[in-house]
Amino acid sequence: MQQTVDVVGAGLAGSECALQLADRGVRVRLHEQRPVRMSPAHHTDRFAELVCSNSLKSTKPETAAGVLKWELDTMGCHLLSIARDCSVPAGGALAVDRERFSSAVTEAVSSHPLVDVIHEEVTQIPDGPAVIAAGPLCSDALFQAISKAVGEGSMSFFDAAAPIVSAESIDRSIAFSQSRYEENAAGDYLNCPMERDEYDAFMDALLSAERVISRDFEQADLFCACQPIEEVARTGHDSIRFGALKPVGLTDPRTGRRPWAAVQLRAENARRTAYNLVGFQTNLTWPEQRRVFRMIPGLAEADYLRYGVMHRNSFVDSPHALDATFAIPGTQVRLAGQITGTEGYVEAIASGLLAALNTYAELADLPYPELPQTGALGSLVAYATNPATVGYQPMHVNFGLVPPLEDAPRRKDDRRRRMAERARADMASFVGERRDLFPIAGQESVS
Structure with missing residues (x-):
């Protein structure tokens, strides 16, 4: 594919997005402002630096976080695989050695032959096709440009690190x-x-x-x-x-x-x-x-x-400011990561993967992916793109977003297990039916 996509931001979402597009033959220009301009929370110039915690939450298969990891494995996620290689003991959670993880992601992205890394501050929205994954701490100039493009529907909240x-x-x-x-x-x-x-x-x-x-x-x-x-x-x-x-x-x-x-x-x-x-x-x-x-x-x-530090995080009112593919209406520019209000490390990775799928589908003239809403990622996307959503706030994956079961068991643990089983089955079917989007996926998923 002789197409080039600009990806702005080499955080979790941007790094995953760049790798996914490059794997599909799309050339990527990855723009990262560090070290030219540092953010209030970052400490290095490496990609996918974790600034709040080193935990990627639960790996238990009956939890929403565990289901999301299974879904990402099924779709061929890169950063989740790297995270496991850099893991540290954390009971039933996936926690990583921050330095090893960010170094490994930086190496994987920088060494890909179809990814060109450009260290510069982006202050205007690219013409497109593009993915803006600059995070909730993107520069004031870029966020002002985004706010102008989507209307004054931007919001913010305070975040903190331990x-x-x-x-x-x-x-x-x-x-x-x-x-x-x-x-x-x-x-x-x-x-x-x-x-x-x-x-x-x-x-x-x-x-x-x-x-x-x-x-x-x-x-x-x-x-x-x-x-x-x-x-x-x-x-x-x-x-x-x-x-x-x-x-x-x-x-x-x-x-x-x-x-x-x-x-x-x-x-x-x-x-x-x-x-x-x-x-x-x-x-x-x-x-x-x-x-x-x-x-x-x-x-x-x-x-x-x-x-510990506190900083302001900004995000856009995605259900009312973006379309169903997280694109700025009327453009080939998509937003990905926490700036869309999908909150959490693994959620940011998932958002980057989804941005790559939507962008690739558009470039290859394929139908956009419609994730099963019974799953962890699909239900989060449905929440974040539903114009009926009122008072939009950042959200992690959780079973409260998932459609209820028919004949649901009375015990909570049994309900969650059934929801997880349904989510895995539906995601497996989705990937199997969309081989046009997943030429590299479909390997045995990690349970």
Whole structure:
């Protein structure tokens, strides 16, 4: 195919999109603004850099996140395969060594003979065919151009990242290795247990700590899956003890009983030299992070490799601003990734893959793909492109978007298993029927 497509942004969506188009014989010009212009959240110039967490969520086949991974495998996803090669232990979740992952994606994209990488800031919408996968932190100039093209239907929300501490600074006489309910006997997480008085003192300090953005947030300003730990704490004294600090399934080896609360730490890399404070996205100032988080038992001497940060994420009102293929109406320009409001790492990868399929179908004069709405990705796409959607907000894949089962079982676990089975069967049929779109897919899927 003697066509060239401009892809703007080498994040998760842009990298997957570029590889998928190139695999189908389409030449790609991949535009990445880093290192010419850095974003508030990125730290390197590598592709697909993960800025919030290193977890790609559950791999369990009966979960929506697990179904999405199965669907992507079936469609021949590149980045998910790379993620598994760069994985670190995380119980029933897929977590990656961030540096290895971004380096591997950068190498895969840069070495593809049909991908030309251009390091520059794009400030205007390309003529097309093009895919804009610049992410929610794209430059102000580009986002203004997008807003002008789609109308003033753009919105924004605050997102946050958790701090990372050095492994050697964690007090292992207090922090213990264990997964909840011993799902993995090796214990993929470190746990910092809290007694009741320690938890109460920590809550008092957390709620009174100085924040970077001092105004009180409205609930609509915060993306629910990445709310700062201090904002969750404001909803009730025990709110984080039943959330990120829940102690269920854990036994403190020092006492032989369940702690009052527990902070979990997840390895950032395969060498386990750095740990992420799970659920500790924060808006506290850096000095306050040092002061307050060192009150956590086991972290009194914590050495911070990266402090938590908060930044504004922008997205467009996709159901009303874009067409059913996420294209700006009347153009050959599509949006992909979190800028469309499909929130989550794997969702961003999936969005990039779908953008490649829609663009390829248009170039090859093929019917656009119509994903089964019974699946994880298809139901998310249906939500994000339905003009009847009111009050559009960023959304992860979840079974609440999936059409209900006929004769649904009463037990939730049985319903989810049936939904997952239906989703896998329908996606397998879809890929089998659309060999014109999937010349490289159809291999045995990873279950």
